[in-house]
């Protein structure tokens with residue numbers, strides 16, 4: 430069994446290593462000069478390689494394609510991924526939110542371990558070669574073309590990734606191959622990405638914890654998350670914003686824009702209802718009656734947020750606390766609970782962690798990742814229309830789909 434794997438990223442390396450273990454003669458073709466360029470930057474250089482949860486939690490964190498993943502997920506769950514990495518000498522640790530990292534905190538150790546495992550199995554790597562087409566004959570994939578060169582194979586695995594962080598080599602070639610073979614492709618869109626805002630310029634640098642962030646589109650809240658977020662120049666980001674970006678992908682047009690009038694809403698005090706917050710304000714005002722409102726407000730808010738919130742409440746920060754009337758206090762409460770601003774769309778692929786969209790899952794056999802219309806052709810990893818939230822789930826998708834394809838190809842050989 431000769432197999433060609435296109436791409437030496439997460440899914441390509443895993444697939445190649447497992448194919449070699451199964452006795453296949455494997456060649457990996459990678460356009461970059463080394464393996465795992467995107468893996469290297471994952472988890473801020475620490476690589477959150479999976480999530481130590483059960484399959485149902487993983488699938489519940491999957492935004493698109495959970496049903497498709499079902500078989501692959503059960504065949505190669507997070508526990509199997511951990512066992513695999515530990516078996517190839519990578520020590521792991523689990524952090525907050527069941528996120529699994531290498532003990533060394535170095536993504537490079539994940540890449541080294543995978544490459545070593547591939548090399549042990551005799552996998553050949555061809556670097557600095559970009560595959561330009563899949564060669565087919567009589568409805569079967571028979572190899573790949575890289576410029577003038579042809580590489581023949583019994584099985585071709587497309588592990589070319591999505592369209593995000595294109596500088597890492599993932600520029601959507603796999604989707605182009607699929608389209609050239611008349612396979613349906615769901616338009617790739619950046620996901621897990623900062624959201625662009627209007628009118629938040631003064632808040633650049635503001636970091637918030639324990640807040641609620643809602644995205645409202647067409648007058649309806651379509652995503653709502655609790656946790657940490659940050660304001661940047663003309664954008665919001667942070668874990669809860671990234672999650673909201675994934676949950677609102679379908680509302681964006683092909684330019685990444687939301688319909689006009691879409692809003693981001695921050696609740697600075699999600700644990701307090703309006704009446705309790707009003708009572709708290711009253712207490713703060715009566716304990717410092719001569720202090721300026723803008724100073725008292727710092728008891729409830731990070732100082733960088735004070736003037737924007739008071740402006741939103743149409744409250745004069747220079748006023749003494751004892752002079753703030755009931756109507757103004759109510760407006761301050763409303764601004765603390767519903768601080769809203771315009772959300773225009775998402776940042777581009779250069780800033781997105783994952784791609785939403787890709788080769789339509791209906792084109793693939795979910796047990797084997799083999800293309801239903803083209804025998805011997807497999808798609809694995811982010812090139813498939815499957816994406817999950819942060820927490821190690823996207824790499825888990827890559828490992829599991831790669832393992833399914835490797836197993837299926839090796840079984841054919843048997």
Ligand SMILES: Cc1cc2nc3c(=O)[nH]c(=O)nc-3n(C[C@H](O)[C@H](O)[C@H](O)COP(=O)(O)OP(=O)(O)OC[C@H]3O[C@@H](n4cnc5c(N)ncnc54)[C@H](O)[C@@H]3O)c2cc1C
Pocket residue numbers: 435436437438439440441458459460461464465466467468470471472473476477478479558559560561588589590591593594597598599600601602603781782783809810811812820821822823824825827
């Ligand atoms: C900044 C950042 C941080 C992230 N952190 C995490 C994290 O901590 N945990 C997590 O679970 N997920 C994380 N992700 C997502 C995760 O990295 C991806 O989902 C995962 O790498 C996808 O694996 P893949 O094998 O499908 O694609 P990739 O890892 O993108 O690999 C694709 C490979 O194919 C090669 N290639 C493409 N086209 C061709 C061609 N025509 N010919 C030859 N080679 C080609 C590319 O050069 C690349 O090496 C992060 C993503 C980013 C951008």
